[in-house]
Amino acid sequence: MENNNKPIPSVYFVILNYNNPNDTIACIESVEKINYMNFKVIIVDNFSKDNSETVLKQRFPHHIFIQTGANLGYAGGNNVGLKLAKAENADYICILNNDVITNPDFLQKLMDYMVTHPNVGVVGPRVCEFNEPEIVQSTGAMIDFNTGRVKVLNNRVHEDKVSGEIISCDYVGGACMLFHTKILDEVGYIPEDYFLFYEETEWCLNIKKKGYEVICNCNAKVIHKGSASINQVSGLSEYFMYRNVVLFMKRNANLKQLFIFYPYLFIYAVYRGVIKKDGLKFAKYFYHGLTGKNKFKEKLQIK
Incomplete structure (x- = not known):
């Protein structure tokens, strides 16, 4: 045109x-x-x-x-x-x-x-x-x-x-x-x-x-x-938001930034585990980010 x-x-x-x-x-x-x-x-x-x-x-x-x-x-x-x-x-x-x-x-x-x-x-x-x-x-x-x-x-x-x-x-x-x-x-x-x-x-x-x-x-x-x-899948948004921030930082932050980020991540996970009844799930989210695991893979038939 x-x-x-x-x-x-x-x-x-x-x-x-x-x-x-x-x-x-x-x-x-x-x-x-x-x-x-x-x-x-x-x-x-x-x-x-x-x-x-x-x-x-x-x-x-x-x-x-x-x-x-x-x-x-x-x-x-x-x-x-x-x-x-x-x-x-x-x-x-x-x-x-x-x-x-x-x-x-x-x-x-x-x-x-x-x-x-x-x-x-x-x-x-x-x-x-x-x-x-x-x-x-x-x-x-x-x-x-x-x-x-x-x-x-x-x-x-x-x-x-x-x-x-x-x-x-x-x-x-x-x-x-x-x-x-x-x-x-x-x-x-x-x-x-x-x-x-x-x-x-x-x-x-x-x-x-x-x-x-x-x-x-x-x-x-x-x-x-x-x-x-x-929002059609319960917990999907929360899981990937917290999992993927770890994956993103692992892939894109430099060594100096990671030295700050990982202790910050640990403290956050402990904090949520203490103050929230189900707070330990955040540690699991972060672990999946570090390892690349995806707990929704089978449920959503993700390729």
């Missing part, structure tokens, strides 16, 4: 579904209303056990549908879509969580920024709360490599306070990330060791290590419902 004799870069959306067709439908319907003129949608179903495949194929026969055939987690499922988008020579790719609703102009604003800032490896919009659309959920985040803690930027502030800002950060949330396809050649795909949480953190960190910037462009906006698929 062309506009004023200039080709419009193609953007492929990758939208991952797992047992949640209703949110996926709402997400795609919002994408279909955007004012960008050259995009395609790839729907990746992560081996849902409900009627997702039938529903989504019938509702969106004009979009690309992929069945993974196994529960590959966030990274693995999205990587299936990324590989297809790359094979089809997409100029840019936008990973979009299926519980996100987009503003009509969000992609155009992100693309306007990306094409004029080739030093940016990945960009995200301001992400606002679904039930409070004027309240910011995130404008990216920073990582404390001494404790593994993450500071979400501008959480719970009114969007007027950040509108128009360009924020450099360590990573933008996996709910919405736009990047040039060449990043996959230079950095590789999203790491699949985590299954859930911290995979986009490490991926953005790897992009920064290649000399690119990671940016939140607050001119663009989406709203995010948050974790509808995750």
Whole structure:
């Protein structure tokens, strides 16, 4: 497609579904209303056990549908879509969580920024709360490599306070990330060791290590419902959040940072074990992070 004799870069959306067709439908319907003129949608179903495949194929026969055939987690499922988008020579790719609703102009604003800032490896919009659309959920985040803690930027502030800002950060949330396809050649795909949480953190960190910037462009906006698929399994979110912070630090912190982090981790585990009735479970989470064990592997039929 062309506009004023200039080709419009193609953007492929990758939208991952797992047992949640209703949110996926709402997400795609919002994408279909955007004012960008050259995009395609790839729907990746992560081996849902409900009627997702039938529903989504019938509702969106004009979009690309992929069945993974196994529960590959966030990274693995999205990587299936990324590989297809790359094979089809997409100029840019936008990973979009299926519980996100987009503003009509969000992609155009992100693309306007990306094409004029080739030093940016990945960009995200301001992400606002679904039930409070004027309240910011995130404008990216920073990582404390001494404790593994993450500071979400501008959480719970009114969007007027950040509108128009360009924020450099360590990573933008996996709910919405736009990047040039060449990043996959230079950095590789999203790491699949985590299954859930911290995979986009490490991926953005790897992009920064290649000399690119990671940016939140607050001119663009989406709203995010948050974790509808995750909450279907009791304890899933807590387990992977605590397990994966250890895995992330083990993979990415330097020796000096680990000398601070491991004692901090031990003290935290003892503290939770003392003050909480079931606090010893945190020690188990941390042990699984150190060893790479995944207690949900069989339950979720994770490949």
